[in-house]
Amino acid sequence: NMTSGRKCSALVAAYGDAGFDYAGNSRHDLKVFDAARNALVVAPDRSARRWQAAHQAEAMPAPKPTLRTYIKMLRMHQWLKNALIAVPMVLSHEYFNPNMIWECLLAFVSFSAVASAIYILNDFFDLALDRKHPTKRNRPFASGALSIPFGMGAIAALLAIGIAAGLFLPIEFLGVLAGYLVVTTGYSLSFKRMLLVDVLTLAGLYTIRVLAGAAATGVDVSFWLLAFSIFFFLSLA
Structure with missing residues (x-):
């Protein structure tokens, strides 16, 4: 299960730079977000939330527990x-x-x-x-x-x-x-x-x-x- 730079390199090699959409939720996904055409930030941790706010990316927050x-x-x-x-x-x-x-x-x-x-x-x-x-x-x-x-x-x-x-x-x-x-x-x-x-x-x-x-x-x-x-x-x- 690849993360961060290794996953980014594999996806870019397969689809090209900005040749894919990517959904992620953690600091390990930041490099992949940067290389993606569109990034969807799902139930983000603190690092992913900061990235989403800085890049005005689409976000899907986690359901609120009751x-x-x-x-x-x-x-x-x-x-x-x-x-x-x-x-x-x-x-x-x-x-x-x-x-x-x-x-x-x-x-x-x-x-x-x-x-x-x-x-x-x-x-x-x-x-x-x-x-x-x-x-x-x-x-x-x-x-x-x-x-x-x-x-x-x-x-x-x-x-x-x-x-x-x-x-x-x-x-x-x-x-x-x-x-x-x-x-x-x-x-x-x-x-x-x-x-x-x-x-x-x-x-x-x-x-x-x-x-x-x-x-x-x-x-x-x-x-x-x-x-x-x-x-x-x-x-x-």
Whole structure:
């Protein structure tokens, strides 16, 4: 992937000086802008914005992020799945136990933060495909409403929140959380493209949430609950 002078030289060699139009967004594109017939500055960084102002070039600013943009980035509607964390507490009839309620809330926050971090990572992996899709191109990162560096910072912050919340819970919970992180990352990287493996992984992720609730509250999970969870979630997946 050539940048700056090398890209400029390659384009001039192929199309001639001022023989092409070029769209770019960063300081690495300035030399190419100078050699282009027409330059379109898209979602510019500071250097590209200064160049655009100095040359009165056509500009296409990045979409302005709104509260809905950040909600879409976090996939907050997916947090509902983490309500499964409360299943062991409910089945043990401890739903009025304030300590268990607090532990479930911490586990919910921990899993939701980590899940959102993985959703952002998944968006990065699918960026090229999403930009070509009729509806997915409107996702926060595919549309340019949010920048990649911002997303990377959000991933780090969300993982920190998830781990920090988990530190207030038993060590077994952190083990389950680590397993969830590994499996979801594997799903984003390859499992979702593998026949049957994707279904088994999704079913396993639902069951992991039940195990996380048990680890957070100290409630023993029966064989029958695990068996029911696996087969029920397998049918859903």
